Amino acid sequence: MAQGNQNSAAAFATNGLAAVADADREFAFSDADFRGLAQVAYEQAGIALSDSKRNLVYSRLSRRLRALGLSSFRDYRAFLDENLAERESFINAISTNLTKFFRESHHFDHLRSEVIGKFAKSYIGKSGRLRIWSAGCSSGEEPYTIAVVIKKEIRDLERHDIRILATDIDTEVLGRGARGEYPGNSVDDIPRPYQEYFQATGAGDTLAVDRQARSLVAFKRLNLMEQWPFKGTFDAIFCRNVMIYFDGPTKAKLIARYTEKLNPGGFLYIGHSESLNGSHPGLSLVGRTIYRREA
Ligand SMILES: C[S@@+](CC[C@H](N)C(=O)[O-])C[C@H]1O[C@@H](n2cnc3c(N)ncnc32)[C@H](O)[C@@H]1O
Known part of the structure; x- marks a missing residue:
């Protein structure tokens, strides 16, 4: 408790509002904490938590305490x-999982039109193979939309032979995705032709x-910062609203790895607020936050 009070005093020196918040805290939470x-979030998951995330970290982890x-x-x-073993619960607690069906629907x-429609036309009367990866799939709304x-x-x-690989670092959301059941009001996000x-x-x-539709999707835990245990390549990769939590160098490395994992002519879809800066060899921008792997 004494530690919490000292922190409150320190916070008051810079920000009176923060001092009130710190004094009211149930658990002592110092700058060093x-x-x-x-640092653990960054080392384990590549998640860069700026000072503005202090309250968020406190409230999400208070439940663990x-x-x-x-x-x-x-x-x-x-x-x-x-x-x-606590690392898993820690990452589950600090990761942000907000998602919905048909989010950023122009993707x-x-x-x-560019992947599935063309695939269907190329394989009339014969069988084809299609692979799509939802990287950072959260509770499954994105891969099920696909x-x-x-x-x-x-x-x-x-x-x-069509498969959608759905991966996330957070085991709790993956469990929800694998169940494939959602609250009734999720239907509001789903365009009428797909509600059936x-x-x-x-x-x-x-x-x-x-x-x-469910049988097309396989959920697996994967930390994007680690080695990827699959050899195959993809016709499309969705990594949306995930890199927003990473810093520039981490993001650049990840984009290079995705490029290697795309078939020539395949597409990378990223979140609307995640435009790529700098040059990304092998990728061309072909639409709003849509990149194509050069042939
Ligand atoms: C905001 S959700 C995005 C969900 C979905 N892609 C969308 O756009 O609606 C971000 C997801 O990225 C996951 N994530 C964060 N860091 C990760 C990492 N290092 N490896 C794999 N997934 C990660 C989180 O667990 C979370 O479920």
Whole structure:
């Protein structure tokens, strides 16, 4: 507690409002605690937490402290140091998972016409292979949006070898994605022609994703900062609203790795607020936040 009060005094020197907030805190949370945790987030997940994220880190991790019966962030840091298993809960707590069906919907219009529509035309009466990766898929709304767009566009789905890889670092959201069930009001985000692929389960106000669309998607845990354990390449990669949490060098490295993982002519879709600065060899901008791997 004494530590918390000292911090309040320090914060007051620079910002009276912060001092009020610190004094009211349930757990002592010093600058050193914030910096220490920010360093773990950066080393483990590439997530760069600026000072403006201090309150967010406090509120998200307070739940972990309560669950573990700890009384200060200093104790939590020590616990995190000593218990490797806690890293998973730490990353789950600090990652931001906001997502929705058909988010930034012009990407799906482009996917439909330039990838799926062309695939369907090239493989009339014969079987084809299509691979799409949703990197940082959160709770599954993005890969399932891709799946229902595919289902609508390709009538003889069984004939083809089509898979959507959906990866995220956060095991909690991956579990939700794998269940494929969403609150009834998610339907508001889904354009009418696709609503038929989301059926009421009969259990409360819950919608389930169409079974065939679901079967196209495989959820796997993957930390984008680590080695990627797959050899194949993709026709399209979605990495949207993920790199926003990374710093410039991390983002540049990731873009180069995605470029290697795209088939020539394949597309990379990034979030609207994540435009790429500098040159990215092998990629050309072909639409709003859409890049094409040069042939
Ligand atoms: C805001 S969500 C974006 C979801 C979806 N792509 C969209 O645009 O709606 C960001 C996701 O990136 C994931 N993420 C953050 N750092 C990651 C990392 N190092 N490796 C893999 N996923 C990461 C988070 O867990 C979170 O689910």
